[in-house]
Amino acid sequence: MRILLVFLLVSLSIVVAPAQSVYQPSAENLAARKAFQDDKFGLFIHWGVYSLLADGEWIMNQRQIPAKDYEKLPTFFNPVDFNAKEWVSMAKNAGMKYITITSKHHDGFAMYDSKVSDYDIVDRTPYKKDVLKMLADECQAQGIKLFFYHSHLDWHHPDYYPRGRTGQKTGRPESGDFEKYLTYMDTQLTELLTNYGPIAGIWFDGWWDQSSDDAGHVGKTAPANKNGIDWKLDRTYSLIHKLQPAALIGNNHHVAPFPGEDFQMFEKDLPGSKSTGFNEAQTIGQLPLETCETMNGSWGFNIKDNRYKSTKDLVHYLVKAAGHNANFLLNVGPMPNGKIQPEFVKSLAEIGQWMQKNGETIYGTRGGPVEARNWGVTTAKGNKVYVHILDWADRQLTLPALPGKVSAARLFADKSPVKITQSAEGVVLTMAAPPAADMLDTIIELDMAPATAKK
Structure with a gap:
């Protein structure tokens, strides 16, 4: 009942x-x-x-x-x-x-x-x-x-x-x-x-x-x-x-x-x-x-x-x-x-x-300013963009043009600097060495102005 x-x-x-x-x-x-x-x-x-x-x-x-x-x-x-x-x-x-x-x-x-x-x-x-x-x-x-x-x-x-x-x-x-x-x-x-x-x-x-x-x-x-x-x-x-x-x-x-x-x-x-x-x-x-x-x-x-x-x-x-x-x-x-x-x-x-x-x-984070590529993806939060390199074997990585200026770049793991070359055509990131073969994800942290995170 x-x-x-x-x-x-x-x-x-x-x-x-x-x-x-x-x-x-x-x-x-x-x-x-x-x-x-x-x-x-x-x-x-x-x-x-x-x-x-x-x-x-x-x-x-x-x-x-x-x-x-x-x-x-x-x-x-x-x-x-x-x-x-x-x-x-x-x-x-x-x-x-x-x-x-x-x-x-x-x-x-x-x-x-x-x-x-x-x-x-x-x-x-x-x-x-x-x-x-x-x-x-x-x-x-x-x-x-x-x-x-x-x-x-x-x-x-x-x-x-x-x-x-x-x-x-x-x-x-x-x-x-x-x-x-x-x-x-x-x-x-x-x-x-x-x-x-x-x-x-x-x-x-x-x-x-x-x-x-x-x-x-x-x-x-x-x-x-x-x-x-x-x-x-x-x-x-x-x-x-x-x-x-x-x-x-x-x-x-x-x-x-x-x-x-x-x-x-x-x-x-x-x-x-x-x-x-x-x-x-x-x-x-x-x-x-x-x-x-x-x-x-x-x-x-x-x-x-x-x-x-x-x-x-x-x-x-x-x-x-x-x-x-x-x-x-x-x-x-x-x-x-x-x-x-x-x-x-x-x-x-x-x-x-x-x-x-x-x-x-x-x-x-939200999806970053660069859509997914064969080499990986980007995520973004505030004035930071994180470039996740999942499959890449060279020191240099070229990104398309970004909606803002990159003021600094560094490896997320040890904060070592990454060289930036930015133009209207895109951004070239140059690392001291290629991503290590045993790394699950090589992450480059970009400081951006203004913020580029999606709402």
Whole structure:
């Protein structure tokens, strides 16, 4: 009865909420956007009962596991080695400023204590603890912001109907009430935004499942869905902004941002790039930007995936993201026991060592005055421009004309001077020696007047 009452009360509040035609972000929201851009680096965590099968977070769909069989997985999920303090400390020591974790993925299983459903970690597993509550408390203790990833689509819920592009072989009845499902989703979002303290934002995924505008998501092998389902995003977004005005909304839909969204994300690609098939129809908007990527080739735990990216590759991605005026959200897929793979832990520690020395050239910056080149990128902050040389073997580097005079140049690492030759055609930087082959990033710091940072 208590569950039903909560559901009805929240449902009523959702139904009577006025439609949001023109989104006007609050002062708190605008400040949070700027802080988000300044943070630059975050930890993505894909974790759920799918980790038991050790083959990624899409396994229910890929192996066409019926919902009634998939429901057996939670009875084996007992992450006794989960330690929120270890996770948050690992992220903080890596130089990360925020964490984004899956509250509910496409399989529909909630990784927190939901009251509107018992299909969650507290009610269905022998662990019986709310990992998101422990993580939220630890994030607040260590000064790390917390975002919740939340899936629009749901391969388990019976009212997720009509079926979308994915999850068509999970044995659910060929009927359902999509409006009831949307109410269920908004009720779970209400729980997340009222029971876990300050939440930095909601990271949506799965909108593309019910859209004919799909831009090539991993579900593209399924038949194209022309249902044209209305997700009623205005209603959901308005609810989130009402509950926590500073919370930022992003949606991994691979198209131009919708009203009510506060940042724009690019999956496995730098903004403007179209190398992975996810962002074919996506252009860069005016919102803060974020790109996300994996440390091997998988989001969720995959025991066979040893395609580990090197620390050099990951640092270069972080630097390039900053040069493209974007944050970098780097993913780990914890194991079912609650531990994070040692390969990931090692790489994050090494990135943290680099950030301790060079974070000034990343945090608080915006994309610099020189767009990305084969040799690297530039970042800018105040009257400083940082030239990040990632792939260059000569003493001299020529930049195009800059919107201001360079008054001084030096290597960031040891402050040794770099010779400047500036003309209307460009700027030539001459170093005492070519960048060392073992350097992850040779950074030249330019003093500029006036400031050239993007707003």
